[in-house]
Amino acid sequence: MSDSLRILHRDDHLVAVHKPAGLLVHRTALARGEHQFLLQRLRDQLGQRVYPVHRLDRPTSGVMVFALNSAVAAKLTDTFTQRRVTKRYLAVVRGVGPEGERLDTPLREEDGSRHKAEMPAMEAITDVSRLDSVELPVQVDRYPRSRYSLMEARPLTGRRHQIRRHLASRGYPIIGDAKHGKGNHNRFFAERLEAPRLLLAAVSLAFDHPMEESRLELDCALDTTMTALFNRFGWAGHLPVDSARSMELARS
Structure with a gap:
């Protein structure tokens, strides 16, 4: 690693970075034995404190944003909490996924603190x-040929594992998802396609x-x-590039 x-963007108030797969954002009770955290690495790289939002x-x-002081952190946290953020994800799934669909099955929280039956089902929406x-x-499975899709996901709510759970519930689990996916397809990608991650x-x-403004x-x-997998599958035209654009807000 x-x-x-x-670094994708940095100004006087915030910084945006690429979070590598497999890296925890910060220390948690479940992170025993871990020594690498995104928060710590970014702080050391910038030489200043950063605040996750x-x-x-x-x-x-993928892309993560950190505030550079507590006042900005409070504003950004509110922006995310109030769902005033547009998010876009790319996922590789088993099967031929739908051309366009809104997935809105309510989801119970997955935090490990209580039995799932005790958790209320919360609104969850993913386009x-x-x-x-x-x-x-x-x-790979029972069919002589195997089909996979590149899916775009735009979550409108922020439940834990929302995209993974919604796609799996529709029969299109994300490759590399050990909890909600299928082991034979995950192993195929890891062993034959050099893609051993979610x-x-x-x-x-x-x-x-x-x-x-x-x-x-x-x-x-x-x-x-x-990137290597996209090139292998002929999906290079869908590869995103690092960029940061600032557009002036229209004044009312």
Whole structure:
């Protein structure tokens, strides 16, 4: 793992970086024995304190935003809590996913603190669409050929493992998802396609800048594992690139 994190954007108030897959954002009670955390690495790289304002699951890669002081952190946290952020993810799933669909099955929280039956079902909404697909002449499951899709997911709520659970519930589990996916397909990608990780990446965030009259749009390139897989499957045209755009907000 490289010591240097990829900086996507930095100004006087916030910083956006690419979070590598497999890296925890910060210490938790479940992180016993872990020594590497995104928060610590970014702090050391910048030489100043940073404040997390949202989360990404450990196996998920992609764009994350941190505030550079507590006042900005409070504003950004409110922006995420109030769902005033546009999020875009890319995922590789088993099967040929729907061309466009809103998944709105309510989800119970998965925090490990209580039995799931004791947790209330919460509103959860994810818009998904199939961008591409591929058919391989390999029998992984019971069929002689195996089909996979590149899905775009735009979550409108922020439940834990929301995209993973919604896609799995529709029969299109994300490759590399040990909890909600299928082991034979996960092993095939790990052993034959050099993709031993969850194939889910946060590739875009857009939100109103907390201290400026502008909307900040951030795009994040995929890591080497997913980039190589996209090239192998003929999906290179869907590869995002690192970019940061600031657009002035229209005055009313």
